[in-house]
Amino acid sequence: MSDEVKYENPFHTARFKPPRKGKKPPKLLAVVHQSGCTGCEVCIAGCPVDSIELVPGPDPKNPSYQQTVEIDLARCIGCQNCSQDCPWETITMYQHDDAFVAWGNETLASRLYMSEEEITKIKEEAAG
């Protein structure tokens, strides 16, 4: 992903899920290397806090084609289930701070974190 600053997408349904409990941030966070993700969804079932989100593929008429996933770093508790479950070994656990750098490097497409421009576009579409 580019150096462009990304913001939490306030319109994503993940934002309605319960926030992560606990005051201390987790030691580890999981990051998906999207270039190797097949979108098989195996990781999603094993996440205890439901923090793995689908990213639709490029064709809006067939969103499951070339879909991938991303992990909501604001909600991940670092349990490592997903990195152990992924059949393609495309999820890596990083130290908390390193995860944000890795996210920037490994994320090809995001629905959770977006540029200001993309969020403005969604707002305009929502307003009709």
Ligand code: SF4
């Ligand atoms: S490490 Fe655990 S909490 Fe974080 S995304 Fe993977 S399964 Fe979910």
Ligand code: SF4
């Ligand atoms: S299990 Fe691995 S390949 Fe399958 S959707 Fe999750 S990250 Fe992608």
